[in-house]
Amino acid sequence: AQSVTQLGSHVSVSEGALVLLRCNYSSSVPPYLFWYVQYPNQGLQLLLKYTSAATLVKGINGFEAEFKKSETSFHLTKPSAHMSDAAEYFCAVIYGGSQGNLIFGKGTKLSVKP
Amino acid sequence: NAGVMQNPRHLVRRRGQEARLRCSPMKGHSHVYWYRQLPEEGLKFMVYLQKENIIDESGMPKERFSAEFPKEGPSILRIQQVVRGDSAAYFCASSRPPYNEQFFGPGTRLTVL
Numbered sequence: 001a002q003s004v005t006q007l008g009s010h011v012s013v014s015e016g017a018l019v020l021l022r023c024n025y026s027s028s029v030p031p032y033l034f035w036y037v038q039y040p041n042q043g044l045q046l047l048l049k050y051t052s053a054a055t056l057v058k059g060i061n062g063f064e065a066e067f068k069k070s071e072t073s074f075h076l077t078k079p080s081a082h083m084s085d086a087a088e089y090f091c092a093v094i095y096g097g098s099q100g101n102l103i104f105g106k107g108t109k110l111s112v113k114p
Numbered sequence: 115n116a117g118v119m120q121n122p123r124h125l126v127r128r129r130g131q132e133a134r135l136r137c138s139p140m141k142g143h144s145h146v147y148w149y150r151q152l153p154e155e156g157l158k159f160m161v162y163l164q165k166e167n168i169i170d171e172s173g174m175p176k177e178r179f180s181a182e183f184p185k186e187g188p189s190i191l192r193i194q195q196v197v198r199g200d201s202a203a204y205f206c207a208s209s210r211p212p213y214n215e216q217f218f219g220p221g222t223r224l225t226v227l
Contacts, residue, residue: 036218043118043205044157044218090156099162099170100209101147102216106156 002026002095006105014113019063019078021108023091026072032094033074034102035065039087047089050074061085086112116141118208118219119188126225127196135191135222139208146189147216148181151203163189196226 007022025031033050048059055067065076074091088109092102119138127133139146148160159173163183174181178196183189193200203223207216 034215041223043220044207046215046217049215092157100145100211100214101159101162101170101173102149102157102207103159104149104156 002093002098002103004091004093004103004105006089006091006108008108009106010109010111012111012113013081015083016080019076019081019085019110021076021089021091021110023065023074023076023105024072025074025091025093027093027095029096030067030069031096033065033067034092034094035059035063035074035076036090036092037087038090038107044090047076081110081112083112083114086110118206118217120204120206120219120222122222123220124223124225126227128227129197130195133193133196133200133224133226135193135204135206135224136188137191137206137208137219138188139206140217143208143210143217145209145211146183147207147209148189148191149205149207151205151221153202157205160191193224196224198226200224201226 003026005024035047036044038044047063048057050057050067058064063078088107090107091105146163149157151157161174161181162170178194180192203221205221206219209216
C-alpha cells in the first residue's frame with residue numbers, strides 16, 4: 001500500500017541548532033511531495049512542495065527539503081531553529097494514479113528549547 | 115482574498131445527533147477535499163468532490179457519513195447518528211486542478227458527548 005513514513009514522532013532541538021525531520025515515501029515513481037506545518041488548534045500551512053522542477057526545494061520560514069529518488073526520501077531541514085518553529089510537521093504525498101488526494105505521514109512534533 | 119472557510123469551528127453533539135460541517139473553498143477553486151484528524155493520528159483522506167460530483171470517496175466510512183458540493187453554496191460533510199469515535203478535527207482543503215497545492219481551512223473540531 002502507498003504510504004508515507006515520518007521517523008520520530010517527537011524531535012527536540014535547541015534554539016539555533018539544525019532541524020532535521022525525516023520523511024520517506026513508498027513508490028518507485030516520484031510523486032508530488034509536500035511539507036505542511038500545523039500550529040496548535042489551527043489548520044495546515046504549506047511549507048514547501050516538490051514538483052520535479054528541482055531536487056532542492058526552498059520554502060517559507062527558512063525551511064528547505066531535498067528530494068532523493070535513490071533513497072525515496074524528502075527530509076525537511078532548517079539550519080537554525082527558532083522558538084517560533086515549535087509546531088507539528090506533516091509530510092504528505094500525492095501518488096500518481098490517485099485522484100489528487102494527499103496521503104499524510106503521522107506527523108513530527110518539533111520542540112525548541114531556549 | 116479570503117482563504118478556505120470552515121464553520122463551525124467547534125461543534126458539540128450528543129450521541130445519536132447529526133453533525134453538519136461546512137466548507138467554502140477559496141475563490142476560483144472548484145475542487146474540495148475533506149480530511150479527518152483523529153487524536154494521536156495523522157490526517158486521513160475522506161472524500162474528494164468537484165461541483166455537483168463526488169470524484170473519490172474511498173476514505174469515507176461506509177455508513178452514516180455523506181458529502182456534497184452543490185452548484186451553489188459550500189461543501190457539506192454530514193455525519194448522521196454520531197458516536198464518540200467520530201470526535202476529531204475535520205479539515206477541508208481546496209485546489210484548482212488536482213496535483214496542485216491544497217489550501218486548508220482552520221478545521222472543525224467535533225466533540226461527541
